[in-house]
Amino acid sequence: MQRIIGIGGAIVDKILLGHGSGGRLMHQLIREHFAIEFDIKSLNDSTVLDRINPNRLAFTTDSYVVSPIFFPGGNIGELAVYGTVNDLAMVGAKPLYLTAGFIFEEGFLISDLKRILLSMANAAKRAGVKIVAGDTKVVNKGKGDGVFINTSGIGVVAEGVDIAPSKIEAGDKVVISGTIGNHGIAVLAERNGLSFDPPVVSDTAPLNHLVEKMLETTKDIHAMRDPTRGGLITTLKEIALESGLCIEISEGAIPVASGVIGACELLGLDPLYVANEGILIAIVMPDVAESLVKLMRQHPIGKNTNIIGEVAEAPEGMVLLRTKIGGTRIVEMLAGEQLPRIC
Numbered sequence: 001m002q003r004i005i006g007i008g009g010a011i012v013d014k015i016l017l018g019h020g021s022g023g024r025l026m027h028q029l030i031r032e033h034f035a036i037e038f039d040i041k042s043l044n045d046s047t048v049l050d051r052i053n054p055n056r057l058a059f060t061t062d063s064y065v066v067s068p069i070f071f072p073g074g075n076i077g078e079l080a081v082y083g084t085v086n087d088l089a090m091v092g093a094k095p096l097y098l099t100a101g102f103i104f105e106e107g108f109l110i111s112d113l114k115r116i117l118l119s120m121a122n123a124a125k126r127a128g129v130k131i132v133a134g135d136t137k138v139v140n141k142g143k144g145d146g147v148f149i150n151t152s153g154i155g156v157v158a159e160g161v162d163i164a165p166s167k168i169e170a171g172d173k174v175v176i177s178g179t180i181g182n183h184g185i186a187v188l189a190e191r192n193g194l195s196f197d198p199p200v201v202s203d204t205a206p207l208n209h210l211v212e213k214m215l216e217t218t219k220d221i222h223a224m225r226d227p228t229r230g231g232l233i234t235t236l237k238e239i240a241l242e243s244g245l246c247i248e249i250s251e252g253a254i255p256v257a258s259g260v261i262g263a264c265e266l267l268g269l270d271p272l273y274v275a276n277e278g279i280l281i282a283i284v285m286p287d288v289a290e291s292l293v294k295l296m297r298q299h300p301i302g303k304n305t306n307i308i309g310e311v312a313e314a315p316e317g318m319v320l321l322r323t324k325i326g327g328t329r330i331v332e333m334l335a336g337e338q339l340p341r342i343c
Contacts, residue, residue, distance in 0.1 A: 082206050247309060
């Protein structure tokens with residue numbers, strides 16, 4: 001690991017206020033850590049994207065304040081990369097470029113920064129994107145919480161891809177690509193010093209390669225979302241409201257890992273509302289649903305894919321859950337967050 005040399009020749013192993021000043025310490029921090037890990041040739045605040053010449057672009061931005069910053073299965077850095085990549089993938093875009101902005105609290109360890117940057121670089125390679133620009137700021141000790149990260153991303157949307165809730169029709173099938181609740185429980189366990197048997201690790205992962213395979217098979221995908229904060233039900237409710245239709249799902253068809261079930265029972269949580277970071281929901285035409293599920297199960301990230309419900313005309317804007325005991329109940333968004341600071 002390279003070390004930053006401070007004033008008077010002292011080795012600097014923590015983030016200082018001077019690292020956000022725009023002076024030598026900041027430039028040294030960027031050159032010796034960010035530029036190396038992200039293979040950045042220029043330190044300009046913006047960059048010309050010479051790989052882009054399409055008719056349609058997708059752009060997104062998000063901020064990450066997860067606590068703790070390191071958790072089973074991931075950390076704030078790769079979470080920021082994958083989260084932004086996944087947001088682009090959910091509109092059918094091929095992610096290409098990301099920016100990353102960091103707000104550090106004075107005293108943040110350089111060793112932790114190095115660990116985060118390395119994970120971000122590896123995540124970007126795995127997702128097939130390039131981190132091309134960014135920014136760093138430092139706030140006084142006690143005025144932050146270690147590090148916050150903002151990422152923005154840009155991608156291209158291929159001709160013939162048109163994914164939006166307005167495209168959803170009655171009769172469409174609801175497909176989910178994996179087990180729910182893993183990320184939220186992993187972060188909660190680390191935050192509170194809990195352990196579960198079997199252990200629960202975050203599902204943090206890039207979804208763009210899976211989406212690419214899906215779109216190669218069919219363009220009859222009407223909507224996609226990654227159910228992050230608020231979990232599965234909150235995301236389905238958003239889709240129902242935007243489409244003006246009703247979504248009916250079957251509780252028994254929803255894949256949930258045994259560790260998540262046990263943890264939720266112990267903690268009094270509902271896995272339907274626990275955050276995820278590496279799964280997607282797809283609303284697809286009924287005649288392609290089975291073949292699409294078969295394809296998705298062949299992908300490592302989609303091995304637990306299942307059809308969990310379908311779309312109905314009414315009641316408008318509602319989500320109905322068919323329970324394991326044969327009843328049906330209306331499910332709504334939570335008034336607040338079950339688990340704050342989850343991403």
